[in-house]
Structures are given as C-alpha cells and as structure tokens.
Amino acid sequence: MESKYEVLTKLNDLNYSHSLPINTSDLSQQVNLSRSVTSHYLNQLLEDGLVVKLEGRPVLWDLTESKAKKEVLPFNDFIGSNGSLKNVVSQCEAAVNYPPNGLSIIITGNSGVGKSFLAKQIYNYAVSSKSIPSSAPFLTLNCADYANNPELLSSILFGYVRGAFTGANDDKSGLLEQADGGYLFLDEVHRLSSENQEKLFSFIDSGSFMRMGENKQTKTSKVRFLFATTEKTDDVLLETFRRRISIAVHLPDYHNRPRNERLSLIYSIFYHEAQKMQKPLRIDDGVIESLINLKSDGNIGRLKNIIKVSCANAYKDQKPNDEIKIQSDSVILKQKSSDTGNFVDIDPTHQYNFSEVSIGDSYQKKIEKIINDLSSSDVNSFQFQSKKAIHDIEKLEQSVKINELDQPTFLKFQKQMEKVIERRFGIKDIADISSIIFKLYRSNFTLPVENLDKLDKKLQSLCPRSVHVADCFFRSLHYRLTTKYHSLGIVLAILLSDHVDESIKLRGLLLAHGEYTATSIQAVVNQLCGNYIFDAIDMPIDTGLADIVQKTKTLFDSYDTSNGTVMIVDMGSLNQLYSEIKNHLNGDLLVVDNLTTATALDVALKIQSKEKFKAIAAAAESEYEIHSQYYSGYSNKKNIIISCISGLGISEKIKETMLPYFSKDIQINTLDYYDLKKNIHQNDNHYFDTTLFVLTTTSLPDDFNIPNINIYDLLDAKGEQKLTKLLTPYLKADAIDDLNQELLRFFSIEGVSERLSFLNPKIIIKEVETVIYKYESYYNLKLDGKVKLNLYMHIALMIERLMVRKSQKMPEIKPTEDEQEFISISKSIFQPLELKYNVEVNDYELSLMYEVFKQLF
Secondary structure, three states, X not given: OOHHHHHHHHHHHHHHOOOOOEEHHXXXXXXXXXXXXXXXXXXXXXXXXXXXXXXXXXXXXXXXXXXXHHHHOOOOOOOOOOOOOXXXXXXXXXXXXXXXXXXXXXXXXXXXOOHHHHHHHHHHHHHHOOOOOXXXXXXXXXXXXXXXXXXXXXXXXXXXOOOOOOOOOOOEEOHHHHOOOOEEEEEOHHHOOHHHHHHHHHHHHHOEEOOEOOOOOOEEOOOEEEEXXXXXXXXXXXXXXXXXXXXXXXXXXXXXXXXXXXXXXXXXXXXXXXXXHOOOEEEEHHHHHHHHOOOOOOHHHHHHHHHHHHHXXXXXXXXXXXXXXXXXXXXXXXXXOOOOOOEEEEOOOOOOOOOOOOOOHHHHHHHHHHHHHHHOOOHHHHHHHHHHHHHHHHHHHOOOOOOHHHHHHHHHHHHHHHHHHHHHOOOOOOHHHHHHHHHHHHOXXXXXXXXXXXXXXXXXXXXXXXXXXXXXXXXHOHHHHOOOHHHHHHHHHHHHOOOOOOOOOOEEEEEEEEOOHHHHHHHHHHHHHOOOOEEEEEEOOOOOHHHHHHHHHHHHHOOOOOOOEEEEEOOHHHHHHHHHHHHHOOOOEEEXXXXXXXXXXXXXXXXXXXXXXXXXXXXXXXXXXXXXXXXXXXXXXXXXXXXXXXXXXXXXXXXXXXXXXXXXXXXXEEOOHHHHHHHHHHOOHHHHOOEEEEEEOOOXXXXXXXXXXXXXXXXXXXXXXHHHHHHOOOOOHHHHHHHXXXXXXHOOHHHXXXXXXXXXXXXXXXXXXXXXXXXXXXXXXXXXXXXXXHHHHHHHHHHHHHHHOOOOOOOOOOOOHHHHXXXXXXXXXXXXXXXXXXXXXXXXXXXXXXXXXXXXX
C-alpha cells in the first residue's frame, strides 16, 4: 500500500474512535513515520481533497467528510440513537424535516427517562440540518407548575394586553410569540386544562391567536411544538388535541434499555462529573455492574443523582490525589456492590462518543441463535455442527468493536485468559477467543436454561477436556462472573474444542510443595506438548494435607477418570493422599513419586501419543520410583456391590434389575450384609479399591470411604440426585432415569408384596405395622416413611425366610450393651408372630434390625 494511503487509513481509524482532529507529531507516532514524511503525505492528501487543514498552533488535520459529518451529525449525544431508540430518532428526524414547518411530536415515558433531553436533541438536529436558523429559540414550559391556575398558564402561553386582569399594567407577549421560528417544549402537557388544549389546537390549525384581553387583533407565529407526558395520552388529552400531534414516540425505562446502552449512559454521566472535577476517574467494575442492574422509579435521573453523590463522596476523601477512585464504599445503593479490582478509566480531557455502541444486543442474539441451533443437533452431527458454529461466531466477531472505555478491563481479561489457557494448559492462538468471550461478558450474554442443560450433557460427553479448561478459567476469576459463568462457559468450551485434543483419555495431575512449583511444571510441559495434558495443584508449605486432599477430591469429581489417572508427586510423604482420594476415582491410578520437569514431560508425551495406561505403568516401574500401581482387594475389576440386610435374595433381585443397564466391564456383585461388615472391619479401604460404589439398605460406618448409598434414600430428591451422580460416568441420562424408576417401584409397598412367595401381603403388612408401632412406643420414636418401608421389606421377608429355612445356621454375634437391650425388647415384640408362624427370630436377625434402628437412637 502506498504510504499516503496508510496515513489515510489511520485517519479513518481515528475518526471511528472520535480522535480527530490530530496534529502532525501525534499522527507520525501512530503511523510509525517521521514527522516530515507524515507532513508530506498529509499535504498530498490535502491536494487530493481527502483531508482538511485546521489553522492554529499546532496545525490540526481532519478528514474532509468527517468535518462535514460532524457539522450535521444528528443526535450525537443521544445514547441509543443507533440502537434501541433508532426508530425513535428516525421518527423525530422525519418530523423535523417535513415541509414547510415540521410536525408536532409528543414524547411519552416515565419520569427520568430523558424526555427533556430528547426534546433538546430534536432542536439541535433541526438547527444542524438547517431546518431552522441557528438563532431560532428553544423555549420550555412545565405545565405542572401552573396546573392549579389555568388562567395564569394561558397568559404565559398566549400573552396578554394591558387591563386584561388585575395587575396587567402593560402588554406582554406570550411564549407563542417568543418561540416564533423555533421550538416550544411543553413538559407534563397532561396538566394543561381542556380549555387551554382547545386554544392550543386552534393555534396549531391556523397559526394565529389572540392575547388574553384582546378581542380584535390577532397575532401570527410559526412555532414547532414538542410535548412530553408521563401519562397515557388517550386518558389525559382531548381527542381533538391528540389529532393535531402527528408523531408520538416512547422512551423506555432505564432497566428496560439494552445493557450496552445502560453502560454507555453510566460512562457518559461519570465523564461529565470528571469534567466538573477536572480529574481522571477510576471506577471499579463492581460499581458499574451494580449501576447497570439498577432498578428505580427515578430512571436516568436517579442514576445521575447516585453517580453525582458517589463522585462527591470520593472527591471529599481524595481531593489531593491526581485521580479519583470510585469504589463500593462511595456509592449509595440499596444493595451494596462488590469491588472487583478491575477499573474503567475516564479521562476528562479525552473526547468520547457515548452514543456509539460497539457491543449491541444484536451481537448477543446472533450468537445465541448459533448456540441454540447447535444444542438441537444430534450426537452424530455434533462435531461437524460445532465447527460450523465456531466459524460463524468468529466471522461475527469481526463485525463489532470493544468500547474504548472497556479496553482496560478487556486487557486484564485477556491477560488472565493467556495466563490460564495459553500458559497453564498450553492451548495456543486464543486471541480471537478472548475477544469473543469478553464481548459476551460485557453484553451480559445468557442462554435459555433448557438449552444450557442440553449442551452441558453433550459437551461433557463429547469434549470434556475443553469443558474443564473453560471451567478452570472462569474459576480463576472467582466471583466476578458467577452469574454469567454457565452460558459463557458453554461458549468458551465450544470455541476451545477446536484447539483441545479430545482424543486424550488419560488424566494427569501434578502435585508439589511450594507456591507455584506444580503449576510452573504444568505450564512448561503443556506448552511443550502444545496441548492440555496435565492439571496441577500447588501445595504451599503452610497448607495442611486435609486441604490438599479436598482440592484433589474436588478435581477428580469434576471429570471422568474411568480411563485411568497418572498422578506425579514430589515427596514420599504425599503417599497418604492415595488412601484418601482413591474413592473419588473411577479407574486405575498410577502414582509416580518423583516429580521433575523431565519426568512429567516424559509421562506427558506417552499420554499424548495415546499409550495404554498399563504400558505407561510398566514403563514407569523401571524408570521412576513408584508409590502405588496395583490395587488388590475385593475384586480386580470395576464393580458395584449390593448388600441388603433382608438377605441375598433381595440383593440378587436388585442385581437382576441393574444388570441390563451396565456394560460387561463393570461387575454387579451381591454380598451378604454380615460379610460386608466383616470385610469393612477387617480390611482398610484399599480392599475395595476397584469398587465404584455400594448399594445398601442401611448405613455403613463413617470411616468407610467408598461411595455408598442407602437405597431407601431414593425416596428423597437428594438420594435420587446422589445415585444419579454415582451412575453418571457409566450410564446415559435416560438410562439412569429408567433405572431410578425401577428401583423406586422395587422399594415400595407394592414391591414388597410382589417379593412375597406365599404369605398374604395384606395380613403380614398389618402385622408388621403392629411391630413398628410397638418399637415407636417403647423408644418414643416417630419413624419416617423411609425407615418404615425398610422395616416392611425386612420383617415380612424375614418371617417368610425363617418359615422356609428353620434349621439355617446363623453367625455368632457379640452385641454391645445397647444392642443387647434392643434384642431383649425385640424378643417380646416378636413373640406373637413367632407363635403364629411357628418360627424363631434369632439374635442374628435381630442384630440386623438393630442396624436400621441404631441410627435413630
């Protein structure tokens, strides 16, 4: 490109940001040319008629067409003129330009929405477009001031002659005469009496009127009318008067304006306050966020007062400072804002155009449509559709610019994204992504809840690593984005899925003592691999093991570990972690007790090249010092244990219900409750290393760390949610719902009846009710539905089982004192049933029942 056109391009950019006119020296720095060369090219452009030279010291340069535009730029200071109020402005322009004398306009809207400001903007536009001369008057009358004295109001509007009323000592012209050739703005026009409305519409029709007290001589005047009211015009104005008003426009409340326009209003008001103080302002982003969400009957008027008071409070305490900081403690709001540490800087000497909105609602709506279309795609086409969505979003990104005042906040946002996503996770080329996400953040982007849920499931299944990186980024911003995180996280994960290698299934974690040791190695390794391989947790020296254990558990719970996890630690003392975290893993775990950059990189390259977990473990055995690799115990295969106090028969029935839902690589095992307790007592938790979770009908010891759930908890929403979470890594959502429903039916009164082979369900259930009532009376308890249902199942099936297997040998028990008391009272409670059914309820059976009751005592 010829250099003079590079200069012209730069001038166009500066014109876009309203930074013209500019002197030669400043422009030379921007185009990276010497001052003399820049001057030479400017003079060439001057000869071409493309720029104008503004005389003075120093000489200023401007674009020719820019100068012309600035002279007639309509509604330059009216925020929303290119956005939500574009149609309002268009109607006002049409009214101003209509020959020969324009059309009357009425502006409706609640108090404080900017009706008076719009009226003045209409006048300014009329002057700039030469519809009226620059000397034309603009007069204002608030009809509410004279609502109780219509005669006085009439005299002010139409004027009066000497003697018209007591005190009328001279002739006096009214506003209609004074506004000749210009505009008369009547605010609160609904307070105008019917008589005065009639006089006014007569003047609008004829252009002539009489002063008060005059009955012969008429006056003429050419007046353009602007009216404003907070009321519905149909309710407060005569129909004949309304018909004379050709154009009606409405201004919405502040909180109904688009977010980006509210932001521009806030910036413009702070800017005017900065000019008054003649000091730069630094406004905390949390304050701006609170003002954006302001809901008040006072609308923009109330907003102005809040900002004015906040500036006054800050100025009082910071008057000697070079700049004034506006933080939450200086703002008067019903709900306190929270400081974020991100600041917007406003320079009173700079020229801003607040009406120019860079991030509009249309941007958000277009991206929302792209994402919503993606949510409706099926699994098979999702990958193709996501790539198309990414392309469409990136193309749309080029059509909007970030507001100049948002640049400092954006730079911090971009820096944080580079720190987390590029450096820590090794994902490159995300400049466009940071711009897209920031614009959505600034426009308060949200997706419909139903689409969020759909996309969440698809993304967790198809691009879980991208989801995890997005989640880590937003959590690094703490509370600042919590209200928007879900929707923004969805978009970020979709955009990252084009950069993250989702074919990597193994998970890697680095753990090291020190403030940044683990994350530093993570950054080096991930960047060298050019992708996300490792997560990392730093362990400051003053951090206890419990805190590290919790962080590790939270991390493992957040993603799928069923394909295996490699954990590299820096000290042997960290082997305590193994026993604590194993229950939060769904697959094999390899712990390498030798964290160095070289070791981590070697393992990362193996993971990246898709080596199998066992091959990595075998190689590590000869190369590194291994803490733990194989976990012996209950089973060497992933398994689920079912153990019910009502016997193996019930456990087997539950197994039959569950088997069809699971793949062959997961065992469904049943275990006698007595054996389960014995194994828990005799072995540490490593015995159950390959057990995914345990389903029981009673509670297990507190120190048993394997995930477990009492099936009767499914009767509560929390229990159903817990089981859903346990099943999610292995079953699809619809399969989980079906299985939950089958289990709920199994553990119901109807389910109990179906399990009985020959006892009459109605009779035995009534007899069990009597047993339960006796326990409640003796222990002064009120058993809830879950416990009762458990007892119906256990006692009814126990009686039937004892009738069939009278000679069955039972394990010996060593009851505690409380348990022995329970057994003794139970023998008397069950005596009638023993006699009726010719059975003996032995101590072992009663000890199983005690397991149900002991948690209630």
